[in-house]
Amino acid sequence: MNADVSSSGPPLVELKGISKRYGDLLANDGIGLSIEPGEIHALLGENGAGKSTLVKILYGVIEPSAGEIRWEGRPVSIGSPVEARALGLGMVFQHFSLFDELTVAENIAVALSGDWSLSTVRAKLGEISRTYGLALDADRAVWTLSAGERQRIEIVRCLLQKPRLLILDEPTSVLTPQEAEHLFGTLERLSAEGCSILYISHKLEEVRRLCRRATILRAGRVVATIDPRASSAREIAALMVGNEVGEVRTDAPQRIQGEMLRVANLSLPPAGLHGQALRNIDLVARAGEVVGIAGVAGNGQSELFAALSGERLADRADAIVIAGKPSGTLGIDARRRLGAAFVPEERLGHAAAPTHRLSENTLISHAASEVSRSGFILLNAAKRVARSIVQGFDVRTPEGDPQARKLSGGNLQKFVIGREIIRRPKLLIVDQPTWGVDAGAARLIRQALVDLARDGSAVVVVSQDLDELFEVADRMAVIHQGSLSPLRPIGEWTREAVGLEMLGVAQAPGATHAV
Amino acid sequence: MTTFEAILLTIVTASTPLLIAAMGELVTERSGVLNLGVEGMMAMGAACSFAAAVTFDSTLLGVAAGIVAGALMAALFALLVLGFAANQTGSGLALTILGLGLSGLIGAPFVGARRDPIAPVDIPGLSDIPVVGRLLFEQDLFVYASIALTVLVALYLGRTRSGLMLRSIGENHTSANALGLPVLSTRFRAILFGGACAGLAGAYLALVYTRFWSPGMTAGRGWIALALVVFAAWRPGWVLVGAYIFGAATVLQLHAQAAQFGVPSQLLSAVPYLATILALLLLSLRHGRAIGTPGSLGVPFVPDR
Numbered sequence: 124m125n126a127d128v129s130s131s132g133p134p135l136v137e138l139k140g141i142s143k144r145y146g147d148l149l150a151n152d153g154i155g156l157s158i159e160p161g162e163i164h165a166l167l168g169e170n171g172a173g174k175s176t177l178v179k180i181l182y183g184v185i186e187p188s189a190g191e192i193r194w195e196g197r198p199v200s201i202g203s204p205v206e207a208r209a210l211g212l213g214m215v216f217q218h219f220s221l222f223d224e225l226t227v228a229e230n231i232a233v234a235l236s237g238d239w240s241l242s243t244v245r246a247k248l249g250e251i252s253r254t255y256g257l258a259l260d261a262d263r264a265v266w267t268l269s270a271g272e273r274q275r276i277e278i279v280r281c282l283l284q285k286p287r288l289l290i291l292d293e294p295t296s297v298l299t300p301q302e303a304e305h306l307f308g309t310l311e312r313l314s315a316e317g318c319s320i321l322y323i324s325h326k327l328e329e330v331r332r333l334c335r336r337a338t339i340l341r342a343g344r345v346v347a348t349i350d351p352r353a354s355s356a357r358e359i360a361a362l363m364v365g366n367e368v369g370e371v372r373t374d375a376p377q378r379i380q381g382e383m384l385r386v387a388n389l390s391l392p393p394a395g396l397h398g399q400a401l402r403n404i405d406l407v408a409r410a411g412e413v414v415g416i417a418g419v420a421g422n423g424q425s426e427l428f429a430a431l432s433g434e435r436l437a438d439r440a441d442a443i444v445i446a447g448k449p450s451g452t453l454g455i456d457a458r459r460r461l462g463a464a465f466v467p468e469e470r471l472g473h474a475a476a477p478t479h480r481l482s483e484n485t486l487i488s489h490a491a492s493e494v495s496r497s498g499f500i501l502l503n504a505a506k507r508v509a510r511s512i513v514q515g516f517d518v519r520t521p522e523g524d525p526q527a528r529k530l531s532g533g534n535l536q537k538f539v540i541g542r543e544i545i546r547r548p549k550l551l552i553v554d555q556p557t558w559g560v561d562a563g564a565a566r567l568i569r570q571a572l573v574d575l576a577r578d579g580s581a582v583v584v585v586s587q588d589l590d591e592l593f594e595v596a597d598r599m600a601v602i603h604q605g606s607l608s609p610l611r612p613i614g615e616w617t618r619e620a621v622g623l624e625m626l627g628v629a630q631a632p633g634a635t636h637a638v
Numbered sequence: 639m640t641t642f643e644a645i646l647l648t649i650v651t652a653s654t655p656l657l658i659a660a661m662g663e664l665v666t667e668r669s670g671v672l673n674l675g676v677e678g679m680m681a682m683g684a685a686c687s688f689a690a691a692v693t694f695d696s697t698l699l700g701v702a703a704g705i706v707a708g709a710l711m712a713a714l715f716a717l718l719v720l721g722f723a724a725n726q727t728g729s730g731l732a733l734t735i736l737g738l739g740l741s742g743l744i745g746a747p748f749v750g751a752r753r754d755p756i757a758p759v760d761i762p763g764l765s766d767i768p769v770v771g772r773l774l775f776e777q778d779l780f781v782y783a784s785i786a787l788t789v790l791v792a793l794y795l796g797r798t799r800s801g802l803m804l805r806s807i808g809e810n811h812t813s814a815n816a817l818g819l820p821v822l823s824t825r826f827r828a829i830l831f832g833g834a835c836a837g838l839a840g841a842y843l844a845l846v847y848t849r850f851w852s853p854g855m856t857a858g859r860g861w862i863a864l865a866l867v868v869f870a871a872w873r874p875g876w877v878l879v880g881a882y883i884f885g886a887a888t889v890l891q892l893h894a895q896a897a898q899f900g901v902p903s904q905l906l907s908a909v910p911y912l913a914t915i916l917a918l919l920l921l922s923l924r925h926g927r928a929i930g931t932p933g934s935l936g937v938p939f940v941p942d943r
Binding site for chain 1: 799802803805806809810812813814815816817818819930933
């Protein structure tokens with residue numbers, strides 16, 4: 124069911140039977156894929172489906188265990204990124220391959236092959252920036268730039284090499300909706316100029332907006348190549364996930380009760396060199412509701428989480444009131460004793476100790492409860508708690524009581540969230556609950572958060588995933604450069620309004636086409 | 639020559655080995671590798687250079703032997719930390735212990751031998767200028783070489799493509815690898831350069847500073863060089879400043895001890911360390927941000943292929 128892509132000669136690039144094995148895991152299993160000149164081709168799949176492995180093979184970063192790559196019909200072996208670039212491939216990485224302490228111009232220069240001087244790089248940078256509308260200041264250090272600007276560096280770096288095929292790995296995951304729209308414009312222009320694009324994503328709407336052909340991966344295999352405009356989002360999702368993912372049910376009766384969390388005029392200076400200050404944050408979460416905090420990464424989410432959880436203390440006790448008690452200067456454990464629970468963003472190393480067993484990991488947040496007595500660990504109680512989390516939250520473990528690091532991301536995330544929910548907290552604060560988690564686990568986690576709220580707890584979800592917040596939140600606010608927008612019922616938000624708040628231009632009337 | 643001039647000259651002599659060793663370590667660390675074996679490589683450089691100089695009666699061969707010995711020790715370290723991705727802290731400490739022991743063995747037959755001082759470069763006319771003349775224009779070749787080394791390292795890191803690649807690799811080796819920069823071979827060269835510099839610094843100690851060999855004669859200078867790199871925030875110019883502050887404080891406290899101020903000599907011995915830390919601390923405070931630690935420093939790199 125290939126779409127109508129005009130092709131006279133051979134495809135620009137063709138992958139045949141590409142496999143990559145890591146020990147017992149077959150990350151790529153006989154993958155075939157072809158891209159025509161000027162085509163925007165989507166590579167779709169859940170986290171862990173093998174997309175990143177495949178593009179790393181194509182870009183010469185890793186070697187395939189088997190298979191063949193053809194470039195304009197002739198077989199090639201791509202042994203390194205340098206060879207890939209020489210062929211005409213360019214790659215924009217998901218986790219940017221930038222050097223924080225270097226300037227924009229230096230970051231671009233270091234990836235260019237051949238002779239250069241910083242002044243010629245600056246001149247070329249200016250030229251590309253004007254042609255494609257990618258504004259960049261050559262002499263700024265990268266650590267001072269936003270995610271969108273960092274991505275522009277990556278794109279300019281590729282364009283300077285005049286690529287024939289540009290690979291973008293999850294390019295919009297760190298962008299505001301407006302920045303994403305701007306990126307799509309650039310990509311369409313490149314495509315019109317004859318540059319092929321391999322667009323990797325798990326966001327269906329973007330793929331339907333940009334691409335006429337999509338290859339769908341699941342568990343390392345190609346399950347279909349389709350025209351995303353001719354298929355419904357539901358059909359594509361089913362192909363990606365393998366079975367139909369149910370929607371989160373939010374129809375249980377809701378009873379809003381008293382305030383479990385009140386944040387009043389909370390300000391904190393930045394913690395480190397690259398930190399973000401918090402500015403006059405006001406926030407209320409009531410028993411029975413899910414409150415969502417949206418925002419682009421790095422706008423103060425982790426600082427806000429640290430302040431709420433007690434990892435950083437406020438200067439006034441009444442800046443944060445948990446269950447009626449001023450707690451701004453209380454530590455984490457004291458806040459837990461008031462009925463609060465916290466799940467930080469980083470599951471391995473922050474929420475869980477990698478080399479400790481799951482039962483030992485229950486101690487991290489259950490220290491005040493049944494798993495220890497007068498300083499001694501009650502091992503059997505800890506094992507019992509771990510077992511009930513594993514059963515209650517469908518955590519798939521390789522053995523009975525494994526080390527935390529042996530669990531996959533999705534399963535560990537179910538465990539760390541289950542560990543808090545099983546304590547029946549009156550207030551649960553979660554940072555990025557489903558980041559990097561497969562669709563099945565994400566649905567289970569979201570449902571658990573909604574159920575907890577319907578059962579009478581207050582839940583605060585900090586997330587970069589707007590779809591997630593629209594699905595679970597009852598009220599939502601947007602964080603931008605450490606300031607929080609007013610909290611509004613979810614029905615009053617539109618995506619455009621959220622995007623404008625993310626850019627910090629919402630208050631300016633008429634500023635509808637920012638960026 | 640006045641006493642004042644003599645003191646200034648000894649300050650230069652005390653600072654030069656620190657500067658050379660620290661400059662080598664700076665390049666190694668800028669590439670993302672922490673080599674704690676500077677002391678061991680310096681000791682080997684001192685022993686091998688002295689042995690070669692006495693055996694062949696040639697200062698030039700001695701210097702060459704010192705450089706080669708330091709580089710060989712560094713190559714061993716590189717094999718461990720690059721080849722086997724071994725822990726850099728442990729490997730570096732082991733290198734120091736090995737170097738101190740091995741240098742004692744190599745140097746044993748030469749204990750008690752002496753070398754004549756090497757002739758300073760005398761620039762006629764200029765060296766007759768009062769006070770600064772002899773200080774600036776009648777030093778041995780090593781001193782000029784160490785200053786040139788500082789300038790070249792600064793230019794290399796800041797102004798060349800290869801230096802930019804080295805800094806990038808030290809900053810983030812994962813990104814560098816993804817871009818196709820040669821992480822391991824760049825680090826190998828940086829480690830060798832650091833070893834060669836440490837060896838040269840050792841040769842300077844044995845052939846110019848003391849002109850004899852005794853076990854443990856490096857006396858912790860390798861560790862000072864390591865500390866200088868950190869306190870100088872990985873900047874060549876600041877390393878130069880730090881090395882000279884340390885050298886000056888070392889010499890001045892010796893004179894203070896001789897003058898018998900009534901301050902405990904142990905306290906005076908600590909002055910160079912305190913002065914260097916204080917000076918470089920003030921320097922970095924004034925500069926505000928950017929402590930400048932290379933992002934991948936000390937982290938083993940295992941290519942994902």
